[in-house]
Each structure stands twice: as structure tokens, then as C-alpha cells.
Amino acid sequence: MASDDTVLRSDPLADPIMEIGFGVFKASLVCQAIELGIFDKIEVLNKKVTAVGFANNYGYKPEVTERILDALVCYGLLNKSNSQDEPEYSNSKTVQKYLLKSDQPCLNSTLLGIRLLSQFVDKLDTVIKQGSNNTVYERLLDGSEDGRDFTNSKLERQEIKTDQNQNPVAERKKTNKTDSSAHSFMVQMDSLLRPAVHAITVAFDVAGHKTLLDLGGNSGYLAFEFIKTYPQLKAIVLDRPHTIQLAKKYQPAHTKSKVEFIEGDFFDNKKFPEVDLMMLSHIIHNWDEDKLDILLTKTYQSLKPGGTLLVAEKLLNEDKIGPEITILLDVTMTTVCNGRERTLSEYQKLLGRYGFQNIEGKRIAGVNYFDVIIARKPDI
Template structure:
């Protein structure tokens, strides 16, 4: 076997074992490894950690060493004994007490998303999501699938809050939104992106528009120190009257739906939008040609598995927005996970 063959074989093995790496991270989050170490005043050995987690010592030690190899934990060896502590990455993103924690989203990925991905061949054959096979929910009942229980709804909303705690400021500053004092976040969930907006733009007010079940969960389980600047309105953005606003935000919404549903929603937003008002679309955007980056292509496969939609290129977003009547459409690559597209409702034929 040539050295090139060896390299290819190693790359293939790395790809094939990727799900094992994910499961190590998911299991460590689910068991609370990073929280135990974040709360500890000093590094702990595997016996102490296993005791606090109520897990076997052998299994705990194997998991801890895998986390060390992944750079999630650090280890000190004293007199032949290993003592573990969180890496900076784990303290920042994996301990639930951190303001930037991603633990809730990782738990969602490790349960709901991971279960759906076991049906990827069927999804590709059938061209539709796999909630029926994974959870017994009809594929055409998207909201019923994503929000099929209070616990599932809360897990998903907390996961989105995790995402916007890291990415929110970046996307709301991609453009200067200070000229839009009244904002409506359509499908805004827990209000996490709304919090980023009012934090960056002190004079703006945001209405979060979502289905009644989501609004009820947000009011029950999430705090809003910005009360008065963030409000909630219940409704279905495909059917109900949209709140008046200077700017409408669609963050991680269009990727849930096929083109015809996106066109219907965008037309409704354009109708509700004031002349000179705008729409901000926040999505992970495919490169021209649609064959990269890999992370966005994987997201697109995930949309096939879990929704009715897909990720799109800049040209595809421009076509959707233009056909709805929006003009002066601009894309800003943020350098992060999500990009921002701003369009305006103006007379494109004015002189």
C-alpha cells in the first residue's frame, strides 16, 4: 500500500468514526461531566467524578480520556494518578452555567437529530423528512414533529438560545439596523435573537411572533429583563395577521420550507412591510454552485431529515426575495455559522 493509499485510508476511517466523536460529546454533556468539573475547586480523579455522576468508574475513565484526546478536558498526572479539569473550550461552551453554553443544543442534536440521521438512506430515497419512522409523527406535520411534547419544545428552544448567545450579536450587526426602530422576529422562539437586537440597538423594540405553544413556553421558562422592549404575539405566520414593524426578521426559518412555502411567506411579509421597511434573513448560505461548505451541506441534509426544506445559495435567496417584491438585496458573510441577507420594500422603478 502506497503512502497516498495510507493517507486516504486514514481519512476514510476518520470520516467513518465521526459519529463516535459526536456521541462522546453528547454523552459527556448528558451525564454532566463538564458541569461537575466546572463546579469543582480543583481537578478531580476518575473515581471522584464517577461518584458525582453516579456512573461506573471504568466507563467514566474511558469517557474522560476520550474527552482529553478531543481537547475538551485536560489531565494532570501526579504519582501515577490522573486528575481531570475542563479545557477553556469546555468551560466556555460545554458547562451549562456559561453564558455561551451550547450544551442544550448538543443534547438536542444527541437525541432528536441523531435519531433522525439513522434514517438518512430512507430520506434520500423518499425525499422527505423521517419523523414518522423516528418518532411516529407524520412527515407533513412539521410543527407537531418539532414541538411534539413540552419537553421536546423546551429542549429545542433552549438549543436555539444557545446558538444565538454566540451568533446573535454577529448577525444583528452585519448591517446597521438602527434605522429600524420596530422589529418583528417571525418564528423568534424564546426571544434570544430579540435580546441580541435590543442589546445592540438601545432604541429598538422587538415583537416575537410565534405559535401559541412556543410563546407559552417562552413566557414560562425564559426570563426577560428587557421587559417593555421585547413583547410576544401569538400566531401562525403563514395564516395570521403579522404585527406592524419597520423590519421583519426570519432567522433559521426559510430553511425549514420548500420554495413554494417560502414564496408564500415572503409575499405575506412584503405585503405587511411598510415602504422603506426591510426584511432580514438569517441563514447559513451555500457557496455559489451549492457544493460547499461541508457544514452547510450537512445542514441541508439535516433539513431533508427533519423539515421540508433545504439550505440555499445567495442566488436562490435573491430569487425568492425578488419574486416577493423586495429589492436592494444584500448579503453579508459574517465569518460565523450564520450569514445575513437584507432586502427592502421600495419602488424599484423610482427615478
């Protein structure tokens, strides 16, 4: 044993590499726990279980079960009682709010979806040589990527196919897109929003506005939160026809008098409805400059003079070497589409080109995928 005043330490230069490696282990372990349904099973078994009782109930090996449960305690996902003899495990508050199956979007689909997306990042070696393309994103949107379900507890890693140029492509299913895979994409998007959804609505006070148009508003989850925060507001959610049909099917009854769903296309030559408040949440980062030119021209034209545009995207630091989550999103964008993340000054430049003024940004603290940028159309 070292004497008390000796501090033993491994080489700090190795720390960043070791931490990155452990992050992969940690994510695999938690994804496996989700796929095994451990958290829901604990909840079903009266919320408190011993390792042996839990293992016996599900036909698991007790000694392995105990080690997995202890690892989940170490990650703050389970609590463990102090009893030395037969400690009991229960779900932490984090798990109860975000990892159990419920009618709210849960983060299971975020974690499993990140694992799916990381397979596209595994193809960076071809993307770095060939450049990115939109095929993967369009197929993911379509629900025609190879049928794996973002929310499915049996999500498995599979090899990603490449096209003749060695670009990664998601396989198109032989059958038409199904409601279930398109619905999975919808659930995945909502799960990304959930931890930050309220912060997005209050980042800038939009109480003076009458009608919100959420472009690419998907399930309507963000629009529902806006009408809750601003009771005077009505909302229109515009999205692709198949998404709108699905969103209508799942629309909560209490939102029906205030949120209307309409079919539309960012890139056709039809105008958007004229409103005084517009939202683009996780839309700008998906498209190249040519597509953005069509979308932002239409957006500006449809906004009433004096109106407001809100953009929810994660901001890059001005030096572009952080924050880490934005960097990861930016790399993901390059592997699945022609999009990218931007700094606030890049958003100011981009939106300023279309006539927007007074462009400001607010960061949302915590671990999440969103910051908020506000831009105004001059009152003439």
C-alpha cells in the same frame, strides 16, 4: 524503528473515509460524557479532580475513568496538569462557557439534538425514494415527537417509526404536548443560536430602525440580543400560540418594556404588524415554495417602504458542494421537512420575486449554523 529521514504514512486516499468514521466515535464519546454529567461533576468537585478521586466519588472504575478523561483532554474539553504522579483534570474554557448547566443556552442540547436528528438522516434510504414531507418537522415543533427531551441527560437512541409509505414519522404522544418537550425544542433552538447570536445582530448595521418584528422568534433570544445591541430598537416576537405562552413564562424581566410577544400564524390571512425591520431566522429553510409564497408575500406587505428584511440562514456555496455544515443542514432539512438550504444567488432570486432589492449576504466565520442575508423594500 524507521530511520529519522523516513516518513511513514498510511494511504492518503483512505484519510477522508477514516476521518468521517472517527467523527462518529468522537461525537458518541462526548455525548456520553454529557449524559454522564462529567463536566458538571468536575465543576462541583472544586473544579480540579484526579482520575481516582473522581472515580471514587461517583462509584466509577478508576482505570476506565482515567481513559475517558484523557480522551476529553485530547479533544480540548478538559485540561490536565503536568504532574506525573497524580495529574489533575479541570474543565477547559470551552466547557465552562458552553457545556455546563447555566441560565444561558448551552451546547449540550445542540450535541444531543444533533444525535437525535441524525436518526432521521439514517432514514435517507426511504426519503430518497419517497421524497420528504413536513410531518416530522411539525411534530418536532409540536413537542409531540416521541417525548425525548433535547436537553435530557438520558436521551437515548430509539428506532424511528415509518408510515405506510415508509416515510419517517416521529411518534405522536398519546398525551397532549407538554410544556417540557416544547420547552426543550425552544432551548435547543437557542443553543444553536448562542455562538453566533451577536454576530447576527452586527452583520449589518440596523441602527436607523425603530421596530423589529421577529417572525417565528421562538423564545425571543435573538430579539433580546438585538435590543441589547441597538438600544433605540423595540421588538415584537411573533410565533405560534403555545410557543408564545411558553416564551412569556421565561421572558427575562429586564426585556419586558422593549420586547412584546404576539401570537400569529405565518400562513393565515391575517396581516403581520407593520414595522421597518423584519427578521426570519431559520424559517425560510423549513418550508416548500408554496408555503414560502404565503409567508414572503405577507412579509413584504407588512414591511414599511424603505424597510429592511434580515434573513439568518446558512449559505451554500454557489457550486453547492460546501460549506460542509450547510450541506449537513440541507440533508437534515430533506429528512425532516420540505425545506432546503440555498446559495446567495438563490436567495436573491427568491426574495427578488417579491419586490425586495439590494440583496446582500455576509458569512459568519467559525463553526455555526448562521449567515446573514439583507434585503430592502424600495422607498416609494
